[in-house]
Amino acid sequence: MSKAFVRDDGDEQEDDDPTPALPAGGKNYVTPAGYARLQAELNHLVRVERPQVVNVVSWAAGNGDRSENGDYIYGKKRLREIDRRLRFLTKRIEQAVVVDPARQENTDQVFFGATVTVLDGDTEFTYSIVGIDEADPGRGRISWVSPLARALLKARTGDSVRVATPGGVRELEILAVEYLSLD
Numbered sequence: 793m794s795k796a797f798v799r800d801d802g803d804e805q806e807d808d809d810p811t812p813a814l815p816a817g818g819k820n821y822v823t824p825a826g827y828a829r830l831q832a833e834l835n836h837l838v839r840v841e842r843p844q845v846v847n848v849v850s851w852a853a854g855n856g857d858r859s860e861n862g863d864y865i866y867g868k869k870r871l872r873e874i875d876r877r878l879r880f881l882t883k884r885i886e887q888a889v890v891v892d893p894a895r896q897e898n899t900d901q902v903f904f905g906a907t908v909t910v911l912d913g914d915t916e917f918t919y920s921i922v923g924i925d926e927a928d929p930g931r932g933r934i935s936w937v938s939p940l941a942r943a944l945l946k947a948r949t950g951d952s953v954r955v956a957t958p959g960g961v962r963e964l965e966i967l968a969v970e971y972l973s974l975d
Contacts, residue, residue: 814924820887821904821936822923825973827890830925834881837874845870884925893971902944902969904936909968910944916967919944 814820822830849867858864893905902908907920919940920933927935934941943955944966952965 819889822888826926896971907970910964
């Protein structure tokens with residue numbers, strides 16, 4: 793059988809990245825702070841982490857037998873992981889459309905970058921609508937492609953929106969829409 797049809801354990805898998813893919817034909821909207829974080833991670837990998845791992849692999853390769861050399865084997869694996877992340881970050885940065893919430897003109901309506909306070913039953917929740925790479929539900933930052941954000945988009949203060957959730961359909965009342973600088 794040809795080597796082309798056999799998966800080697802050293803082969804890379806592009807779909808191992810936990811970050812969701814962009815919607816087909818969609819743009820990679822990102823806040824200025826999110827863009828800066830992507831750039832900082834890329835720079836750290838290129839200038840600090842990758843050169844350190846290359847040095848370790850180079851040193852380990854000089855020690856002779858590579859088949860049982862843990863430093864060499866782990867180093868090569870780590871280099872593949874770093875290179876995959878570098879390709880991912882480079883693509884995301886190239887596709888990025890930076891949207892500054894502070895420059896939003898239509899501040900009474902929910903768009904990308906809005907911080908929305910909603911009433912769900914008797915409980916208030918605050919969500920910021922951010923880019924896919926910035927989403928952190930534990931901090932109230934939801935991706936603009938999430939079902940909740942899609943339901944909130946274009947709504948105004950006082951509107952009620954319906955959101956389909958795994959627990960059933962929820963009705964949320966929008967209490968406030970703000971455009972803050974997200975750090």
